[in-house]
Amino acid sequence: MGHMAMVKRVAVHLKARIPPFMELDELIQVGMVGLIEAARSFDPTKGHEFEHYALSRVRGAILDEVRRQSFLPRSAVAFNKNENEAVHVLGAELGRAPTQAELAEFMGKNLEEFHRERGQAKRFETFSMEVVSDEVMSMPADAAQQPEIMVEEAEFMQAVVQAIEHLPERERMVMSLYYVDELNLKEIGEVLGVTESRVSQILSTVVKKLRQQLQIG
Secondary structure, three states: HHHHHHHHHHHHHHHHOOOOOOOOHHHHHHHHHHHHHHHHHHHHHHHOHHHHHHHHHHHHHHHHHHHHHHHOOOHHHHHHHHHHHHHHHHHHHHHHOOOOHHHHHOOOOOHHHHHHHHHHHHHHHHHHHHHHHHHHHHHHHOOOHHHHHHHHHHHHHHHHHHHHHOOOHHHHHHHHHHOOOOOOHHHHHHHHHHHHHHHHHHHHHHHHHHHHHHHOO
């Protein structure tokens, strides 16, 4: 019970210091996952107290989730939030991890819709890492866990979204076909009437352009 109270305290503390797009209950849920991971990975032979170790893991899990969601469009954020809720509720009811079919039914979607929307959310996450990975990796580990830095980072991610929205139509279309519709390079080339290598070049150009606009690297 003491550890669960610690998770709530951390979530409440961080809630007041991070961008307001995540609910307190969601922060607590993410923190609980961090607590479970701390219990699994804790090594008492290293001389650390579990409370201090768990506090660091809980705090880190919450801030990592805030960082991850800062970039995502609202549709992807909403899907991830609903999926997390479904996993939590069904897991408690079933006493095991729910299947994807069970998650889809709980969320009011058929399995095809569930897979498509889940894939879209994951591909947006992949793209965000391609664009901003150097910026994130260059941050000192302690700075990356400071709420004040998280606010700046969330603002940076929003700048990424705005930069994407201002891309030329052709480049936005290529990104949409690849990251949202999940077409491969050959299929995109057929849609646009260009070669597969040209599509690859456009994608690479977009990433480089965004990195230059955002002064990364």
